[in-house]
Amino acid sequence: MLAPRMYLDETRTALLSSVEGFVEREISPLAFEADEHPEENDILKILPGAGESGLLDALLPEERGGQGMDPFTFLLVTAELAAASAAAAVLLLGHNLALLALELSGVGNDTASGEGRPLHCLATGTRLRGPAGELGGRCDFVPGLLQAERLVVVGEEGRVALISLPCLGVRTGYLFDHGLRAARPAELLLKSVSPQSEGRLEGEGLERLEALLEMGAAAACAGIICASLSAAAEYAGRRYQGGDIIGEHQQVRLMLGEMEASREVAFALLAGAAGFGGGDPGSRAARAVRRFLAERALGCACDAVQLHGGYGYMREQGVERLMRDASCLQAWPAPSRQLLLGLRDMTGA
């Protein structure tokens, strides 16, 4: 389990231990191939197991057939998944937030519950145009767009549309091929689309969704930090240089120390922003945390590759993937520059 003990009570420990088992059994073995050959959609093989572990309806209230997971626990789960595959974590993050958006906006969703639930993907940050039946708009980067059966679009102004895929008028544009590859992120283009149903998220609901999206991305960054540390420490414990294990070299210990510090800070920030004792994260804190952790995730992943030397640069080692994934999480859900300028606006001049 990645999270420090101080954040774990009995319920969280039991849940995370079951998620850890799911990750070891079903995600880790296919993470490399799913990144190498995303077009084969191997990542979808994790869905039945995810359903069994309650990860396909994690945020839905129990009375609606969901797990009713609190935000912080959900973030810990996301970090656990991301340590094995950030793409898998982002895919399930999008799915769960899509369901939450439908729930909060009152849009009917007639899908089965639990394990039989089809994969949803979430598109945000778009300005939806046109009356119902003639929906238009575009969204740059939608993880899972090529894999999901249902698309949930949340417009900047809170308009929510549920679309069954494939659907007339829904097209994919640019296919992203850099990081989070297993989730096959793609550009979404909507023209004269008739959604299955529509609704609206009011101010607080929209803010909650946006904050959870940012925090989910931040949790994925925390997972990358943990994975970087774990890979680097493992290698440093078996590679020799100048006759010594490199883990004994001070400069290597410093690098590992930085990663360890980042890991501690990551969970402290997630806990703080998510309201460790309960409650929802606020948008402002969520954005700040994501910005900070995205930077640290890239730094740690970069150091993990560096510490592996030439081996780190080779794909089969699996650490270069952490770098590519971290670089995507610097820009998604919003680029850091935009995010920082936005933060200033939220704070006031």
Place this chain on the structure above:
Amino acid sequence: MSPRAASGETARRLKADFPALEALRARDRGMFDSLVGVVQECAAFNRRHALPAALEIDRRVREDHDYFAWDIAEAGCGHGLFSLIIPERLGGRGGLAVAFSLAMEELCSACAGIANIFGAHALGLVPLLTSGSMAHWDTHLRETALAEKRGEPLIWAYAITEPSAGTDVEEPHFLTRARLSMRAERVKGGYLLNGRKCFISNGAVARWLTLTTCTDTARPLETWTLFLIDREMPGFSVARNEVKMGQRACPASELLFEDVFVPEDNVLGREGEGMDLGALLVLAASRAPVGAIATGIARGTLERLREWAGERRGGRRPLDEQSVQMALADMHIELQKSRWAYLNAALAFDRSLGRVLDSSLTGGVLRLPASLRAGRNWQRLMKSPLGRGIVNAVMRANTTGEEVTRALALASLAKVVGGDTAVQVTARCLEMLGTEPCPQRPWLEKAFRDAKLTQIYEGTNQLNRLTYYLAGLEGGLEVALPEPLLMGVR
């Protein structure tokens, strides 16, 4: 653009980016013009060949790890990219570290993977030059230049890294305790090589390789030796091509040596001189160009980001925003630092070991009729201890160990500054682009992947910091030039 206009543009850019070169121009106009010519040639190669093919080659190698773009290599022949550092009298362009570094920056602004085909090739040639193995110059360097003129790339590689020893084989203190898996065993008339070398750029496509290994694993530093290898030698094979994160156009391969017999004549320098001749002198020459590779990657990325920022979206250009302007300024400042660092290091090399290659005696030898130099007596003399001693004496007459050590320290500094800059700039540019789909995106993503290698190859940046400390600050590492005439005779 007409060639004349292109030349004027290149000269203007070089003068603006390199004030130090502008100062040198006042003293040596010919040198400056020749540098302009080299950069211009590289720019033409980029326009005609590298830019149209770079993304496709990157994609293709990802699908087929054994693919090598021979057509791009052949196109490089037409621009003299395989003979940049071969002396003019042997048919090359006679460039030293400054010329080669400028060429690498230019080439890498388009594609570092393609550029590294020529970079790793030159790296393979460097030990032949810096060891002063003149007996092989006429046979191997001339043949390389001639093959280029025929449009048939004759590629070189430099092989030092072993599966369990990367950093260790580039630093004398570490080599003494390295876990080596390869060795050369002395046999009648030569050596038998057994073991593996890994991550060898161009390894799969090179005809000739320069390689270091020890003849006694119990005394690796004392017996570290530089060899010239022909891929046709029985027992040599390519075990596999690595699947790299970036710089994919240039293959990195694991090479297998099974009882490869290498004749005594193919020892460059003398047995036991491998750390200085085969590693430290080579790294003093090659790390500044790696700084230039990194600088080129950062420059290409910034050029593309600026292009993106200059395009209007919804009536506004990102370039009009102050936050973008400041970010561009910050990144250009880092770019200039790494540019000046590599130029400084390259100048230090050219003013030390480079002087040996440019010396009147070396020039005088190369002015002798080729038929004479190809003759048996000349070859015998050059391969004899006496000939070796003469070469060493020429080296010592033109430079000192202290000068070369200084060049090594500056080269290590340039490599660190460049590599770190490339990684930071490419990551930041990609972040600024956000998730916007645009034509610049695949280039920036590729540059991000390409950049990371510049912090790793030619010694990790951690090792380079250590080298800078030892050679530049503490005096704990000094390059020893080989023994002069009389001491050389055994």
